Amino acid sequence: MSGSFGKNRPRLRRPEDPIKDSIVSNDRIRYPEVRVIDENGDQLGIMTSRQALWQAKDRGLDLVEVTANATPPVVRITDLNKWIYNLKQAKKEQDRKARENAVVIKEIQLRPVIDKHDLEVKRNHAKCFLDESAKVKIIIKFRGRELSFSHKGFEIMNDFIAGLGPCKVEKAPEMNGRTILAVIAPTKT
Numbered sequence: 001m002s003g004s005f006g007k008n009r010p011r012l013r014r015p016e017d018p019i020k021d022s023i024v025s026n027d028r029i030r031y032p033e034v035r036v037i038d039e040n041g042d043q044l045g046i047m048t049s050r051q052a053l054w055q056a057k058d059r060g061l062d063l064v065e066v067t068a069n070a071t072p073p074v075v076r077i078t079d080l081n082k083w084i085y086n087l088k089q090a091k092k093e094q095d096r097k098a099r100e101n102a103v104v105i106k107e108i109q110l111r112p113v114i115d116k117h118d119l120e121v122k123r124n125h126a127k128c129f130l131d132e133s134a135k136v137k138i139i140i141k142f143r144g145r146e147l148s149f150s151h152k153g154f155e156i157m158n159d160f161i162a163g164l165g166p167c168k169v170e171k172a173p174e175m176n177g178r179t180i181l182a183v184i185a186p187t188k189t
Contacts, residue, residue: 019087024065025080026053033072039079046072104134105183110160112146112153119156123163130167130186138173140180153180 029049036044036052039061047055049063052075056063062080067073076083106129108122126136138160140153157173157180164184171183 019091020084023080023084023087024068025062026056029053029063029065029073029075031073034075035070035072037066037074037076039077044077049075052077104132105137106134107137107139110138110140110156112140112142112149112156114156119160123160126160126164126184130164130184133186135170135186136184138182138184142178142180147178150175150180157182 031049033046034049034052035046038044053063056077061077064076064078064083066076108126129136166187168185168187170185173180173182
């Protein structure tokens with residue numbers, strides 16, 4: 001048996017936790033004076049960092065930095081694990097609300113030589129998107145000589161929008177290079 005058992009094995013690392021790493025607590029708080037708030041939210045006054053840490057240890061809790069920008073910095077006596085848990089829950093809630101309020105834009109591409117049935121199918125897709133509260137970007141692309149018949153593209157676009165029913169034209173149809181572009185938003189219900 002040789003002693004080379006652990007030499008080539010990679011070390012297992014814990015995944016980084018940005019919330020936990022950003023918290024300054026207990027011995028890492030090094031200010032001459034701090035304003036202390038206890039676990040009930042009552043102010044205990046201004047004292048040295050060492051006194052505040054002793055107060056926290058006497059209660060079996062931790063000292064957590066709340067605001068470093070204030071003069072003097074504000075610290076709180078609380079359970080560190082509970083503090084981290086509450087911060088993580090607040091972050092999850094904030095992310096959930098951001099996803100809820102995100103604007104979804106769906107795109108429908110048309111051609112100036114599109115058949116009536118194909119146009120109806122695309123219109124039905126657009127109606128479904130609008131019913132799901134998504135915005136719809138409508139694009140008509142021209143190839144080669146089709147560009148000389150851009151007026152036909154505007155007719156198709158206007159008929160398409162008129163057939164969608166109640167909706168708000170957020171961006172009116174306009175020519176942009178070889179494409180006609182319009183953005184339609186659902187009406188508020």
